[in-house]
Amino acid sequence: xxxxxxxxxxxxxxxxxxxxxxxxxxxxxxxxxxxxxxxxxxxxxxxxxxxxxxxxxxxxxxxxxxxxxxxxxxxxxxxxxxxxxxxxxxxxxxxxxxxxxxxxxxxxxxxxxxxxxxxxxxxxxxxxxxxxxxxxxxxxxxxxxxxxxxxxxxxxxxxxxxxxxxxxxxxxxxxxxxxxxxxxxxxxxxxxxxxxxxxxxxxxxxxxxxxxxxxxxxxxxxxxxxxxxxxxxxxxxxxxxxxxxxxxxxxxxxxxxxxxxxxxxxxxxxxxxxxxxxxxxxx
Numbered sequence: 001x002x003x004x005x006x007x008x009x010x011x012x013x014x015x016x017x018x019x020x021x022x023x024x025x026x027x028x029x030x031x032x033x034x035x036x037x038x039x040x041x042x043x044x045x046x047x048x049x050x051x052x053x054x055x056x057x058x059x060x061x062x063x064x065x066x067x068x069x070x071x072x073x074x075x076x077x078x079x080x081x082x083x084x085x086x087x088x089x090x091x092x093x094x095x096x097x098x099x100x101x102x103x104x105x106x107x108x109x110x111x112x113x114x115x116x117x118x119x120x121x122x123x124x125x126x127x128x129x130x131x132x133x134x135x136x137x138x139x140x141x142x143x144x145x146x147x148x149x150x151x152x153x154x155x156x157x158x159x160x161x162x163x164x165x166x167x168x169x170x171x172x173x174x175x176x177x178x179x180x181x182x183x184x185x186x187x188x189x190x191x192x193x194x195x196x197x198x199x200x201x202x203x204x205x206x207x208x209x210x211x212x213x214x215x216x217x218x219x220x221x222x223x224x225x226x227x228x229x230x231x232x233x234x235x236x237x238x239x240x241x242x243x244x245x246x247x248x249x250x251x252x253x254x255x256x257x258x259x260x261x262x263x264x265x266x267x268x269x270x271x272x273x274x275x276x277x278x279x280x281x282x283x
Contacts, residue, residue, distance in 0.1 A: 080118035182267030
């Protein structure tokens with residue numbers, strides 16, 4: 001059973017904002033993350049939150065209730081959680097060598113998809129809340145390096161092609177790289193142009209590689225006019241469908257669609273755009 005945070009709140013009586021606050025402060029609960037960045041909770045997490053809610057009614061503080069539930073659940077933390085905790089400790093000490101070792105261990109212990117979704121992406125998402133500027137620069141560079149390595153590892157020599165890029169002014173490439181990891185798993189050949197890529201470079205890549213789709217990631221919030229300009233320029237410049245994802249695109253889906261692009265949230269969505277199976281209508 002997989003539950004979204006809204007369902008968790010309804011079933012447990014604990015507000016969504018409270019669940020997010022507990023996750024930030026106590027590392028509880030520990031939802032997985034879908035490709036579209038939504039929290040996904042298991043049945044075990046549902047029961048654990050219900051137990052915490054009951055203990056709160058009995059007079060326990062949140063920290064006491066969560067600790068009691070953790071002890072009752074017993075056993076070790078999941079592998080991904082252990083690795084993330086080791087990572088934060090090493091980053092706090094600015095120990096790049098130890099950070100690299102943690103990521104090496106994660107690469108050995110986990111499949112590429114599990115490493116991407118269970119360790120690397122959660123780390124990137126939490127950095128802004130947990131780290132100062134110096135530590136965030138160190139940590140984000142090392143995590144993005146690992147994501148890029150997953151994308152660039154030897155892969156298929158036949159199959160559909162995708163060009164993935166962040167447009168000019170966009171430096172947040174973590175989500176783009178994660179989509180690349182999942183597309184590789186689906187058998188796609190990729191050219192990842194990365195952050196801050198001009199439109200003419202995207203167009204050159206798409207034409208040279210005879211791409212089946214161009215994937216754009218938009219994270220930074222922009223004015224409607226700027227969003228229109230970026231998306232429409234890419235759509236006009238490339239000879240294949242354009243799939244646009246990321247938080248900034250999600251906030252203005254209709255405008256993205258009006259520019260002739262497709263709004264996508266997962267690697268499967270991107271693949272469907274290339275095959276013509278994802279219709280250009282707001283979902």
